[in-house]
Amino acid sequence: MSQQGEELDLRExxxxxxxxxxxxxxxxxxxxxxxxxxxxxxERGWQPYRVLTEALVEGMxxxxxxxxxxxxxxxxxxxxxxxxxxxxAILRPLLAETGAPPIGKMVIGTVKGDIHDIGKNLxxxxxxxxxxxxxxxxxxxxVDKFLAALEQHRPQILGMSALLTTTMPYMxxxxxxxxxxxxxxxxxxxxxxxxxxEAFAEAIGADAYCRDAAVAVETAKALMAKRxxxxxxxx
Amino acid sequence: xxxxxxxxxxxxxxxxxREIGALLAQxxxxxxxxxxxxxxxxxxPERIPAVVDAKLAELRxxxxxxxxxxxxxxxxxxxxxxxxxxxxxxxxxGPHCYAFYRxxxxxxxxxxxxxxxxxxxxxxxxxxxxxxxxxxxxxxxxELLPVYFGNYQRLVHLAQVDDAELLDMxxxxxxxxxxxxxxxxxxxxxxAAFVERAVRSSADGRxxxxxxxxHSGTGDRAGGTADGSPRxxxxxxxxxxxxxxxxAAHRNRRLSRRVAKxxxxxxxx
Ligand code: B12
Numbered sequence: 261m262s263q264q265g266e267e268l269d270l271r272e273x274x275x276x277x278x279x280x281x282x283x284x285x286x287x288x289x290x291x292x293x294x295x296x297x298x299x300x301x302x303e304r305g306w307q308p309y310r311v312l313t314e315a316l317v318e319g320m321x322x323x324x325x326x327x328x329x330x331x332x333x334x335x336x337x338x339x340x341x342x343x344x345x346x347x348x349a350i351l352r353p354l355l356a357e358t359g360a361p362p363i364g365k366m367v368i369g370t371v372k373g374d375i376h377d378i379g380k381n382l383x384x385x386x387x388x389x390x391x392x393x394x395x396x397x398x399x400x401x402x403v404d405k406f407l408a409a410l411e412q413h414r415p416q417i418l419g420m421s422a423l424l425t426t427t428m429p430y431m432x433x434x435x436x437x438x439x440x441x442x443x444x445x446x447x448x449x450x451x452x453x454x455x456x457x458e459a460f461a462e463a464i465g466a467d468a469y470c471r472d473a474a475v476a477v478e479t480a481k482a483l484m485a486k487r488x489x490x491x492x493x494x495x
Numbered sequence: 496x497x498x499x500x501x502x503x504x505x506x507x508x509x510x511x512x513r514e515i516g517a518l519l520a521q522x523x524x525x526x527x528x529x530x531x532x533x534x535x536x537x538x539x540p541e542r543i544p545a546v547v548d549a550k551l552a553e554l555r556x557x558x559x560x561x562x563x564x565x566x567x568x569x570x571x572x573x574x575x576x577x578x579x580x581x582x583x584x585x586x587x588x589g590p591h592c593y594a595f596y597r598x599x600x601x602x603x604x605x606x607x608x609x610x611x612x613x614x615x616x617x618x619x620x621x622x623x624x625x626x627x628x629x630x631x632x633x634x635x636x637x638e639l640l641p642v643y644f645g646n647y648q649r650l651v652h653l654a655q656v657d658d659a660e661l662l663d664m665x666x667x668x669x670x671x672x673x674x675x676x677x678x679x680x681x682x683x684x685x686x687a688a689f690v691e692r693a694v695r696s697s698a699d700g701r702x703x704x705x706x707x708x709x710h711s712g713t714g715d716r717a718g719g720t721a722d723g724s725p726r727x728x729x730x731x732x733x734x735x736x737x738x739x740x741x742x743a744a745h746r747n748r749r750l751s752r753r754v755a756k757x758x759x760x761x762x763x764x
Contacts, residue, residue, distance in 0.1 A: 333632075334538075334632070338639055342642075373610050374610070375610050399646055423570070425568045425590045426606070455571065455572030456572060
């Protein structure tokens with residue numbers, strides 16, 4: 261399945277160069293090449309987690325930065341994400357074998373009336389890459405769907421995505437329902453989507469607005485740590 | 496030239512240039528200047544507020560007494576409204592053009608009942624190839640089609656003018672996307688009344704005390720031509736290539752996989 265001569269070329273690179281090459285291939289959306297690079301690093305004895313973070317997650321972070329800066333547009337991001345997915349498919353079973361517990365759990369979905377899912381999928385992927393277990397509810401999620409998933413999966417984090425100004429108010433419907441049921445504080449609520457901003461997140465009572473997937477990961481980690489400390493102090 | 500500068504302007508999204516032009520022509524005595532921002536900002540709504548801000552300042556400096564903004568919120572999440580508030584000007588109501596063409600309440604009710612719908616206006620039908628097919632990279636990467644449109648079932652063409660060719664083009668667009676085609680003639684919807692208000696305001700300047708910016712009277716109408724430029728934003732602008740070149744030079748020992756694969760990559764080359 262590999263193209264003639266290429267395997268040899270990749271193998272000629274030292275580790276550092278190979279990692280850079282994987283990042284570049286990821287940037288270019290070259291799935292086969294990314295998969296090949298991942299396999300080579302594993303053969304060289306790299307830990308799956310290290311391959312994931314240094315090659316794939318870091319590569320996707322660069323894609324995210326260039327997307328934000330208007331250097332890349334949506335199709336390139338999708339191709340890069342697809343390449344990353346290929347690499348992750350190789351690593352996922354190996355990561356599971358190591359038995360390391362996920363660092364947290366997140367339920368995520370696009371809110372009712374909205375069927376944009378590119379950004380949400382990217383967040384889900386990067387959260388998984390950062391070691392979270394992610395339950396993706398998909399698109400057009402109403403409050404009942406969110407509540408049922410929270411009940412079933414008991415995550416620490418609830419993530420909601422909206423790309424339409426007409427659907428973003430629905431996030432408040434979900435949060436208000438959590439408040440009504442007295443379970444709002446059981447979860448860290450993260451919201452995102454291009455038309456949102458911090459002021460909106462605050463106004464609807466979310467814990468944070470995240471501008472992109474990288475910020476989502478950082479914020480999730482930071483708020484988890486804070487929560488952990490608070491619980492520890494309160495115990 | 497002795498022709499007077501119109502005292503009223505409409506600042507519009509380029510995607511509405513043709514339609515507003517038609518409405519102004521219909522009204523006959525249109526002493527209203529139409530100024531447009533590039534329609535392609537649609538895909539970068541976060542940039543709309545700053546562009547509109549600059550254009551409003553420009554129009555103010557040119558002495559327009561009253562300015563109407565033919566932009567919906569367009570995904571700026573209220574940011575555009577904050578800019579308009581600062582300038583004391585108003586925009587057409589609604590979240591986007593699909594809604595004001597159809598009628599905002601009717602659109603929202605329908606969108607809630609049936610979210611799996613992709614809407615096209617005449618403008619989008621005309622520029623389907625450049626904005627949707629090429630804009631979303633579907634020409635180069637047809638495998639992305641299900642990633643974009645996998646969640647959709649039907650395409651609704653909200654038509655402004657009754658035109659057999661556009662109807663057919665809309666049908667072909669639906670076919671390309673693998674969606675059920677529906678055609679609905681909605682005309683100019685709420686845009687008609689909005690333009691009408693601008694026209695009326697230009698006809699009766701004395702009743703309007705809202706904006707009393709002094710006339711600079713440059714009479715420069717040429718600068719205000721509509722830019723409904725249908726050209727697609729290249730998926731990767733030039734700056735990207737130079738950036739990539741820089742990155743490549745930096746690591747010139749590494750492979751150029753794309754070239755090695757014989758993929759000329761129209762995006763990049
Ligand atoms: C691609 C796109 C589409 C694709 C969607 C494909 C898909 N499977 O999702 C298609 C073409 C199908 C589409 C359809 C429509 N779209 Co659209 N779309 C876009 C576009 C151009 C890009 C969105 C995108 O995918 N960006 C790429 C991702 C990576 O970025 P992102 O979504 O912002 O996500 C990042 C962050 O926001 C954040 N994030 C996102 N979600 C979350 C969630 C959490 C929990 C966290 C922490 C972070 C986070 O992290 C993400 C990754 O970094 C935007 C314009 C824009 N630039 O935003 C319009 C836009 C959102 N669409 C718009 C509209 C109007 C529509 C349609 C109604 C148009 C139509 N003709 O019918 C339909 C909607 C139907 C529906 N019911 O949902 C408008 C919204 C206007 C408004 N007032 O709200 C926009 C703004 C374009 C415009 N200016 O008019 N669209």
